[in-house]
Amino acid sequence: MSEDPITKSHAADFPQDEPRIGVYVCHCGSNIAGVIPPEEVVDFAGKLPGVVRSIDTMYACADSGQRLIKEDIAKYGLNRVVVSACSVRMHEPTFRGCVAEAGLNPFLMEMANIREQCTWAHGHDRAGALEKAKDLTAAAVAKASFLTPLNMIKVPVTKRAMVIGGGVAGINAALDLAEQNIPVTLVEKEPTIGGVMAQLNKTFPTMDCSI
Amino acid sequence: MVDAARQPLIEVKTFTEVEKVEGYVGNFVVTLREKAKYVRADRCNGCGACTKACPVEIPNYFEMNLAPRKAAYIPMSQAVPLIYNIDMDACIHCYKCVEACGALEAIDFSMEDKLVEQEIGAIVVATGFSHFDPTPMTEYGYGRFPNVITAMEMERLNNSAGPTNGALIRPSDGKSPKQIAIINCVGSRDKRYNPSCSNFCCMYAIKNALLLKQMHPDTEISIYYIDIRTPSKGYEEFYDRARESGIRFIQGRPSEITEDPDTHQLFISSEDITLGKVIEREYDMVMLNQAAIPQPDQNHMSSVLNIAQSPGGWFMEYHPKLRPIDSPTDGIFFAGACQGPKDIPASVAQGSAAASRASRILHSDSWQIEPTVAVVWPDRCVSAKGQACGICARACPYGAIDYTKGLAAEVITAKCHGCGACVGECPHDSITQLHYTDAQVLAQIRTLLAVEPEKKILAFRCQWCSYGGADLAGTSHFEYSANERGLRVMCSARMDADLIYDAYRLGAGAILYSGCHPQDCHYITGQVVGAKRAARLEKIFERMQMSPGRFRVEWISAAEGDKYARVINEMQASLDAIPEDALKAEIERLRPEMAKKLTKLNEIPGVAQASVQVDFIVDEMIGKEKVA
Ligand SMILES: Cc1cc2nc3c(=O)[nH]c(=O)nc-3n(C[C@H](O)[C@H](O)[C@H](O)COP(=O)(O)OP(=O)(O)OC[C@H]3O[C@@H](n4cnc5c(N)ncnc54)[C@H](O)[C@@H]3O)c2cc1C
Numbered sequence: 133m134s135e136d137p138i139t140k141s142h143a144a145d146f147p148q149d150e151p152r153i154g155v156y157v158c159h160c161g162s163n164i165a166g167v168i169p170p171e172e173v174v175d176f177a178g179k180l181p182g183v184v185r186s187i188d189t190m191y192a193c194a195d196s197g198q199r200l201i202k203e204d205i206a207k208y209g210l211n212r213v214v215v216s217a218c219s220v221r222m223h224e225p226t227f228r229g230c231v232a233e234a235g236l237n238p239f240l241m242e243m244a245n246i247r248e249q250c251t252w253a254h255g256h257d258r259a260g261a262l263e264k265a266k267d268l269t270a271a272a273v274a275k276a277s278f279l280t281p282l283n284m285i286k287v288p289v290t291k292r293a294m295v296i297g298g299g300v301a302g303i304n305a306a307l308d309l310a311e312q313n314i315p316v317t318l319v320e321k322e323p324t325i326g327g328v329m330a331q332l333n334k335t336f337p338t339m340d341c342s343i
Numbered sequence: 344m345v346d347a348a349r350q351p352l353i354e355v356k357t358f359t360e361v362e363k364v365e366g367y368v369g370n371f372v373v374t375l376r377e378k379a380k381y382v383r384a385d386r387c388n389g390c391g392a393c394t395k396a397c398p399v400e401i402p403n404y405f406e407m408n409l410a411p412r413k414a415a416y417i418p419m420s421q422a423v424p425l426i427y428n429i430d431m432d433a434c435i436h437c438y439k440c441v442e443a444c445g446a447l448e449a450i451d452f453s454m455e456d457k458l459v460e461q462e463i464g465a466i467v468v469a470t471g472f473s474h475f476d477p478t479p480m481t482e483y484g485y486g487r488f489p490n491v492i493t494a495m496e497m498e499r500l501n502n503s504a505g506p507t508n509g510a511l512i513r514p515s516d517g518k519s520p521k522q523i524a525i526i527n528c529v530g531s532r533d534k535r536y537n538p539s540c541s542n543f544c545c546m547y548a549i550k551n552a553l554l555l556k557q558m559h560p561d562t563e564i565s566i567y568y569i570d571i572r573t574p575s576k577g578y579e580e581f582y583d584r585a586r587e588s589g590i591r592f593i594q595g596r597p598s599e600i601t602e603d604p605d606t607h608q609l610f611i612s613s614e615d616i617t618l619g620k621v622i623e624r625e626y627d628m629v630m631l632n633q634a635a636i637p638q639p640d641q642n643h644m645s646s647v648l649n650i651a652q653s654p655g656g657w658f659m660e661y662h663p664k665l666r667p668i669d670s671p672t673d674g675i676f677f678a679g680a681c682q683g684p685k686d687i688p689a690s691v692a693q694g695s696a697a698a699s700r701a702s703r704i705l706h707s708d709s710w711q712i713e714p715t716v717a718v719v720w721p722d723r724c725v726s727a728k729g730q731a732c733g734i735c736a737r738a739c740p741y742g743a744i745d746y747t748k749g750l751a752a753e754v755i756t757a758k759c760h761g762c763g764a765c766v767g768e769c770p771h772d773s774i775t776q777l778h779y780t781d782a783q784v785l786a787q788i789r790t791l792l793a794v795e796p797e798k799k800i801l802a803f804r805c806q807w808c809s810y811g812g813a814d815l816a817g818t819s820h821f822e823y824s825a826n827e828r829g830l831r832v833m834c835s836a837r838m839d840a841d842l843i844y845d846a847y848r849l850g851a852g853a854i855l856y857s858g859c860h861p862q863d864c865h866y867i868t869g870q871v872v873g874a875k876r877a878a879r880l881e882k883i884f885e886r887m888q889m890s891p892g893r894f895r896v897e898w899i900s901a902a903e904g905d906k907y908a909r910v911i912n913e914m915q916a917s918l919d920a921i922p923e924d925a926l927k928a929e930i931e932r933l934r935p936e937m938a939k940k941l942t943k944l945n946e947i948p949g950v951a952q953a954s955v956q957v958d959f960i961v962d963e964m965i966g967k968e969k970v971a
C-alpha cells in the first residue's frame with residue numbers, strides 16, 4: 133500500500149489556511165422546507181465566523197445545486213464547503229465528488245443532516261426543528277473550519293473473486309464473473325452445488341424443470 | 344449447475360466451509376476448511392459402485408429425509424461435481440466400498456480436513472435461506488399426523504426424480520390423495536415466529552396446486568391464505584389461471600388441524616373471511632408452506648464476514664434503497680435469499696448485480712479506501728520516552744499498531760480500518776484519527792452546546808449503526824425530542840472519555856453514548872472497547888452522584904429507528920423529571936470535577952488553537968458582541 137505523505141505526516145496538523153466556508157442549505161422540495169424556513173438557517177449561518185457565502189437551494193444534490201456549489205468555489209474562493217441537507221449515508225459521496233470536480237479536496241466538505249435527523253423527526257415541533265437545524269449547521273461549520281485535505285489510500289487488487297454459497301444466486305454470480313475473465317472460487321458447504329432450487333420440482337413462473 | 348462446473352475459470356469447492364476472513368477490499372485472505380470426503384476427487388469417476396456396495400442406510404437430507412441414502416453417497420444423482428462422499432458418522436468401517444471401487448482406489452480413509460488460504464479481491468455472499476420447522480405449532484400436528492407434510496416435502500414427493508418417482512401418495516397408507524389443502528404463512532406473518540412475509544410461498548402454493556391439478560385432474564385443492572401476494576410480472580395472471588382451473592381459495596388462517604386416528608383423515612377448522620363464518624373441511628392430505636428463515640449458521644457467518652444482520656436475522660445491506668447489493672464492508676456483496684427471502688428470478692438478478700458490483704473492483708488495478716486512519720504523534724507517545732504502555736496496540740481490533748517499548752507506537756496504515764479505538768484509549772492523547780481529530784470533534788460539541796446546554800441531549804453515534812438508527816427514525820417519521828443534538832464518529836470505540844467530560848463541563852443536560860450491538864460491530868471488537876469505557880464512565884458518574892438518566896448507554900442498530908426515538912424520548916423525560924434549579928445546581932457542582940479531568944486537554948495538538956476560533960462561532964450563536 134502506498135503511504136501517502138499527506139496522510140501520514142501532515143494531515144493531523146492544524147490547518148494553516150484562513151477558512152473561507154460556503155454553506156448550502158437544501159430545501160429538499162418540501163421535505164426540509166415544509167417544516168423549517170431554510171432562509172433562516174441561511175441568514176444564521178451567513179453570520180458565523182469563517183462563512184463567506186451562505187445560500188439555500190431547492191435540491192442541493194441535483195445538477196443545478198451541484199453546479200451552484202462548483203461555481204461558488206471558484207467565484208468566492210471557497211476552501212471549505214458545508215452542505216446542510218440529508219444523511220451522509222445518502223449523499224456524502226455525492227458532495228465529496230462535487231467539490232472534488234471543482235478542484236477542492238473532497239475531505240474539505242462537511243454535511244449537516246437536517247432532513248432524516250431533523251425535519252423528518254420533528255415534523256410537529258417546527259420551532260425546535262429550526263433551532264436544531266441551526267445548531268447542526270453551526271457544528272458542521274465549526275468542524276469544517278478545522279478540516280485538513282486528505283488523499284484516498286490506494287490499495288492493490290487481487291484479481292480473484294470468491295462466491296460463498298452455490299445456490300442459484302451464487303452460481304449465477306460465479307458464471308457472470310468468470311465470463312468477464314475473472315477467476316472465481318465457488319465455495320459450497322454441502323457435497324453438491326444447487327441449493328434449494330435443485331430440490332424443487334418444476335418452478336414458477338415458467339413451470340420448467342429446475343435443474 | 345453443470346455450466347459452473349464446466350467453466351474453466353470457476354473452481355468449485357464443495358463440502359467446504361469458510362473459517363476466517365481477514366484483510367480488506369481488494370486484499371482479503373480467506374481461510375477455507377475443505378472437509379474430508381474420504382473419496383479422492385482426482386480418482387473418483389462417479390460410477391457409484393461404492394454406494395451399491397455400502398450396507399448402511401440413513402435418511403437423505405436432500406430428500407427431506409423421505410428417502411434413504413447410503414453412508415457412501417451423493418445427495419442426488421445429478422450432483423455437481425459428481426464425486427462421492429463417505430459419511431464418517433454413519434460408516435461402520437466394513438470397507439465394502441473400497442473393494443467395490445477396486446483398481447480406481449478412489450476411496451481413502453486417511454483423508455483429513457484441509458485448511459487452505461486464498462487471496463481474494465472481492466466476495467459475493469450467497470448463502471441462501473433455511474426452512475421453518477412447523478413442529479412447535481402443535482395446532483397443525485406436523486410430526487404427529489403423518490399426512491401433514493411441509494412444502495419442501497411436497498416438492499420432493501411430487502418430483503419425478505424424488506423418492507416416489509413423482510407419484511403423489513399419502514404417507515399414512517400410500518393411497519393417492521383426492522382432497523388436498525395447502526396452508527400459507529405457516530410461521531410467516533406470525534408474531535410468535537416470524538413477523539415478516541416469506542415472499543415466495545403464495546406463488547409456490549399456486550404452482551403446486553396447478554401442477555397437482557394437471558397431473559391428477561380429479562384432485563380437489565384448497566389454498567388457505569391471509570392475502571395472496573403476486574406483485575411480479577405475470578404473477579397475477581398465474582393466480583388467475585389457478586382460479587379458473589377450479590382451485591379453491593379460502594381467506595383465513597386455519598386455527599387447528601385435527602385427525603381421525605383410524606383413517607388419518609384430517610379436518611381443518613378455519614375462519615372463512617368471505618363467508619364471514621368458521622368452517623371445517625375434511626382433507627386426505629395437508630401441505631404447510633413453512634416460513635423462509637435465515638440459515639442456522641447465519642449469526643456465525645455474520646461474525647466471520649464481519650457484516651451486520653437486519654432484525655429478522657438476514658444479512659443487512661449498506662442501504663436498503665440505494666445500495667441493496669453492497670454489504671456495509673467494502674468489497675463484500677450479497678446475492679439471493681441470504682439478504683431476505685427472494686424467488687428465483689430475483690435471486691438470479693441479484694447474482695448478476697453482485698457480480699457486476701464486484702467486477703468494478705476486480706477490473707481495477709487499484710482501489711481507493713478512506714484515509715480516515717489513525718496517526719501517532721511520536722513526540723507525545725510515552726513509549727518513546729521509555730515508559731511501558733502499548734494500550735493502543737491492545738485496543739486495536741486489527742493488530743494495526745506496532746508497539747515496541749522504547750519506540751513511539753506506529754500505526755500500520757494498510758491494516759488500520761479507522762475505528763478510533765486506539766485514539767479513545769490512549770491515556771496520553773498521543774494518537775489521533777484523521778477527519779475525527781479531537782480539535783474537530785470538540786468544535787462540534789462546543790457549538791452544539793452553545794445555547795442552553797442544560798436543555799440538550801448530546802447524542803454520540805457510530806457511523807454504521809446508531810447513526811443509521813437515527814436516520815431510520817426520521818425516515819419512518821418516529822418523532823422524538825428536538826432537543827437532541829447528534830454527533831457522528833466511526834465507532835463507539837472513538838468516543839473518548841475526554842469528549843464526554845468536556846460536554847458535561849460545558850453543561851450538557853444529558854449525553855447518549857450509542858453504537859452498534861456487539862455482534863453488528865463494523866470493527867470486530869471496537870464496540871467492546873467502547874462498551875467497557877462506557878461502563879467505566881457510568882461508574883464514575885454514579886460516584887459523582889449525577890442524576891439518573893443524564894448519562895445513557897444504548898446499543899442501537901441501523902434497523903432500530905423506533906428504539907432510537909424511544910431512547911431519546913425517555914432521556915427527555917428523565918431530564919424533565921429533574922427540577923430546573925436542581926439540574927443547574929448539579930451542573931455547577933460537577934463542572935469543576937469535569938474540568939479537573941481535562942487539565943491536559945489543551946495540550947492536544949490543535950485543540951487550543953481551535954478553541955479560539957470556536958469561541959468566536961459560539962459568541963455569534965449566543966449573540967454576544969464580538970471582541971475581536
Ligand atoms: C417449497 C419451495 C418452493 C419454491 N418454488 C419456487 C419456484 O417455483 N420458483 C421460484 O422462483 N422460487 C421458488 N422458491 C424459492 C427458491 O427456492 C429461492 O428463490 C432460491 O432457492 C434462492 O436461491 P439462493 O441461491 O439465494 O439460496 P439457496 O437456494 O438457499 O442456496 C444457498 C446455497 O448456499 C449454501 N450455503 C449456505 N451457507 C453456506 C456457507 N456458510 N458456506 C458455504 N455454502 C453455504 C447452501 O448449501 C446452498 O447450496 C421456492 C422455495 C421453496 C421453499
Ligand code: SF4
Pocket residue numbers: 393396397398399414415429430433434435436437438439440441
Ligand atoms: S466402509 Fe463405510 S462407506 Fe464403505 S461400504 Fe462400509 S459402511 Fe459404507
Ligand code: SF4
Pocket residue numbers: 719723724725726732733734735736746751752768769770771772773774
Ligand atoms: S497508548 Fe498512546 S502513549 Fe501508549 S503506546 Fe500507544 S500511542 Fe503511545
Ligand code: SF4
Pocket residue numbers: 716717738739740741742743744754758759760761762763764765766776
Ligand atoms: S485501533 Fe482502530 S484506528 Fe487505531 S490503529 Fe487499530 S484499526 Fe486503526
